[in-house]
Amino acid sequence: MFRNAFPLRAGRVHEVCGPGATAFAAVTCARARAGALIWIRESWQPEGLNPLGLVDFFDPARLVLANAPSAVDVLAVAEEALRDGAVSLVLLEVTRPLDLREGRRLQLAAQAGGTTGLCLIPEGMGSNAAESRWQVAPLLDQGPGRLDRAGDSTLMRWQLIKNKSGTLGAWDVRWNRKTYRLDVVSSVGQRPGSAGAPAGGPLRVDAHGGQ
Amino acid sequence: MEANSERLYCLNRAAEKAGLSRGMSLADARAFCPGLMTDPARPDRDAAFLGVLRRWATRYCPWVGTDGRDGLILDISGASHLFGGEEEMLSDMQARAARSGLTLRVGLADTRGAAWALAHHAPGLAAPGETAAALAPLPVAALRLEPAEVAGLERLGLRHVGELEATPRAPLTRRFGPSALMRLDQAMGRQGEAVSPEAEPPHYATRLTLPEPIGLQEDVMEGTRRLLARLCETLERQETGARRLCLTLRRVDRDSRQVELRLAAPMRDAARILPLFQRGLDGIDAGFGIDQMRLEATQVESLPAQQLGPRNGGNGNARLEDLLTRIGTRIGLENVQRFLPADSHIPARAFRTLPAAWTEPGQGWVPPRPRPLRLFAPEPIAGHGPRPPERFRWRRMSLVTARATGPERIAPEWWFDDPDWRRGLRDYWLIETRQGRRLWLFHTPQAPGWFVEGEFA
Incomplete structure (x- = not known):
């Protein structure tokens, strides 16, 4: 079931990779409890976040950016923020594979602070300590009614490729910019163990509702 | 500069003898006395020096x-x-x-x-x-x-x-x-006139001299706690909060070590500041022991007393500030930033990233049209004509255009000379590819070329 996998389990560190990772992170931010969010990255990275793009998901004023000089500092800052628990969600962009020790330290820090962590990782560089790993790619939206919504297609395929406490699965989702909700369009239903599509219409996960 | 011309601010005795006077314009003075040597006046420094002299004069009365x-x-x-x-x-x-x-x-x-x-x-x-x-x-x-x-x-x-x-x-x-x-x-003396002494500026420093040198970290923390309690009393009396603190540890060999703490918000709560010193004190080499500690608030800001209410009585904000301070001691407080809206149509200038410690979260984010989540420096792709290319290569990927939405024309801001906008006007297109990637392309009609500047999704 999609509901079991998303929203992400609190007090754990999750991973996301693939070309749609930023959108996944933005949806996660929108689902996080009110308050500040911390986004940590290495300062040399050229691809900047665009707050005007994030507006469609959540209020960019909540975002605090930490530009760390090195990969080690990214991890140190993330650990500090996860352990503190003052923010509900810590996002970090890592550029190299984390070893088990680093991944485990982040996991312990997240447990101590009750904070959710989300690592944006390059493809195939996951850590074994991660609670779950998602692979996200945008899809070309060819469904009916697509032409009505010129220029705001957000169809994505979310594949859960690692899950420590549940089954894997793949879902096609669309972010609704008007209502700030995530619509699950259909379950792909190819992998063993993935959830079937709900019978009556799209399943909706409310962005601001409880879990 | 005074009354729109350069004037003499003060002069030495030789110049007075030559017939110059205060307030004379510099041109006149040069005419009187061609060999005149001048320096720009610095009234602020003069005032600071007078302040020092005033302190010295209190030795007499x-x-x-x-x-x-x-x-x-x-x-x-x-x-x-x-x-x-x-x-x-x-x-x-x-x-x-x-x-x-x-x-x-x-x-x-x-x-x-x-x-x-x-x-x-x-x-x-x-x-x-x-x-x-x-x-x-x-x-x-x-x-x-x-x-x-x-x-x-x-x-x-x-x-x-x-x-x-x-x-x-x-x-x-x-x-x-x-x-x-x-x-x-x-x-x-037929009419009285009082001398009003100037108030001493508040002194934000405390010192602790120890009879025996200390070296254990808990002892240094305890000493810092005592200094901090006294300093915070002063801060509270003056209704100010410390922004930057400097702890100087003098060792018995007359060497000294400094720990600087920059806070993400003005603060005067000793219990909150003390744990923030922990990281700075970790790396201190006590040598043969520390026999004097001095704590100074090198930068203070006004922090009026506030009434605690249901809105600000919680510690959510305070916890976040403490966290930002701790992060700031590791990576530098200016590297902890937040986005603020800016008034510009240029995508890269429609927001600013400023240090979070000195700004308040900004409101009023209104994108004129959907904007990409990621922006990067424009990357050229092969393409001709004003219509988006049918297929193109970007980052070693072959992409086929499935749908193109646009154009959205953005003109450069002529009042800035921005090297990125030397190519003139830009027509932005939202390109959905068959491969799934949704890119933000622009065409520059004045100097034909196609570029990728951002990615949706």
Whole structure:
């Protein structure tokens, strides 16, 4: 079931990779409890976040950016923020594979602070300590009614490729910019163990509702 | 610069002899005296130096105020005998100042006005009760009068204070108003005038000297706790909060170590600040031991007392500030940033990233049209003509355009010379590819070319 996998389990560190990772992170931010969010990255990275793009998901004023000089500092800052628990969600962009020790330290820090962590990782560089790993790619939206919504297609395929406490699965989702909700369009239903599509219409996960 | 021209601010004795005066324009002064050497005036530094001198002067008496931009006024009533008399006090003052390379012009008299007159026009001492006699030969300008009043009095032939004193008062008041005679009365002691000492600026530093050197981290933390408690009391009295703290640990070998703490928000809560020192103290080498600790708030900001209510009584904000401070001690407080909206159509300039510690979260994010989540420096792709290319290569991927939405024309801001916008106008397109990637392309019609600038999703 999609509901079991998303929203992400609190007090754990999750991973996301693939070309749609930023959108996944933005949806996660929108689902996080009110308050500040911390986004940590290495300062040399050229691809900047665009707050005007994030507006469609959540209020960019909540975002605090930490530009760390090195990969080690990214991890140190993330650990500090996860352990503190003052923010509900810590996002970090890592550029190299984390070893088990680093991944485990982040996991312990997240447990101590009750904070959710989300690592944006390059493809195939996951850590074994991660609670779950998602692979996200945008899809070309060819469904009916697509032409009505010129220029705001957000169809994505979310594949859960690692899950420590549940089954894997793949879902096609669309972010609704008007209502700030995530619509699950259909379950792909190819992998063993993935959830079937709900019978009556799209399943909706409310962005601001409880879990 | 004064009254739209460069003027002389102050001059030395040689220049005065050459016929120059204060307030003269620089061009005139150069004409008088071609070899004139000038430096730009720095009134702020002068004032700071006068402040230092004022502090020094409190060694003679507690009532010291400043007078104009270059004077100090001391009320030495009841203090002169400590130095063996007025005469001795003055010579002591002169001698000490001379040792530091300063020349003082000192006047001492019964009243503030008379002392001013003596200091400016006939440095020296007027014995008690002899004020009138000492002032009589001085020019009327010695009475702290306006230049116009001085000129008026001189036109009447009243050049000296003695002559003014002998003149009937009523016609003078009619002619010059009460101020001229008020100054005379103040100098003669018929009208009181107080010396208002300046308040000592608050001193945000505390020190702890230890009988035995310490080296354990818990001991240093305990010492810091005691210093911090005292410092925070001062901060609370002044309704200020510390922004930057500096802890100096002096070791027994006379070397010292400094720990600097920059806070993400002005703070004066000792219990909150203390744990933030932990990280800085971790890396300190105590050597043979530390025997003196000094804590100074090197930067303070006003932090008015606030009423605790249901809205700000919670500690959510405080916890976040503490976290940002701790992150800031690791990566630098200016690297902890937040987005603020800016008023521009240029995608890269529609927001600013500023340090979170000195800004408030901004509101009013209104994108004119959907904007990509990621922006990067424009990457050229192969393409011709004003329509988006059917297929193109970007980052070693072959992409086929499935749908293109646009164009959205954005003109450069001509009032900035931005090298990125040298190619002129841009027509932005949202391209959905068959491969799934949704890209933000632009075409530059004035210098044909196609670029990728951002990615949706």
